[in-house]
Amino acid sequence: MFTDFFHDSGTQLVRLAYLLLGERGDAEDVAQDVLEQLYRRWADVRPDTAMSYARTAVVNRSRSLLRRRAVARRFAPRLARPEQADLVPVEDGWLWNLVQDLPRRQREVVVLRYWCDLGEAEIARVLNISAGTVKSSAHRAHARLEAALKGEQ
Known part of the structure; x- marks a missing residue:
């Protein structure tokens, strides 16, 4: 049952994402997205492979988020005023x-x-x-x- 899987592994998936990303909010979002995707496909998932699938999905989503962050950091100086390019990131x-x-x-x-x-x-x-x-x-x-x-x- 998915509820049991969620209670048993939800915290582990958030912890894994946190260790990869270093930010709790992003880690929670990644884990939630993976769990939501897994819930939608739960009828097709074998219980013995669910955790492996979830871990792989967390790693892949974390990598994607890290790539997006790197791209944002790379292009942020171009959008800031030239004299403040290194002081004002887009994230502000x-x-x-x-x-x-x-x-x-x-x-x-x-x-x-x-x-x-x-x-x-x-x-x-x-x-x-x-x-x-x-x-x-x-x-x-x-x-x-x-x-x-x-x-x-």
Whole structure:
């Protein structure tokens, strides 16, 4: 029964994720996601392999989260003001909030350009728009972000 499995292994899975990630909240989220996925497939899972499956899933999800963190750290300085690039990570949220307030197309262009490091031609292909639209959207987004950073908005 899944309830028994949950009570017997839930804490172990959180502990495993914590040891891999170093943050309790993230560890709890990873373990919860794995347990939810396992619950949905419980009828197809053999009880003798459930813990092995759950541990593997926790490790894989933890690796994915660590990769996402590394990418965010790698690209965070590009989004911060140049003189504060090493002081203000994206995780602080102030710049990310400004980006989120941009109109949809401008936000997409900014994210693809600065988070994904794509060029204009690649962005145009991804968004199915012209390179000129990419340029104008980037220009407008830059102007809005600059105005917001100066407090002129």
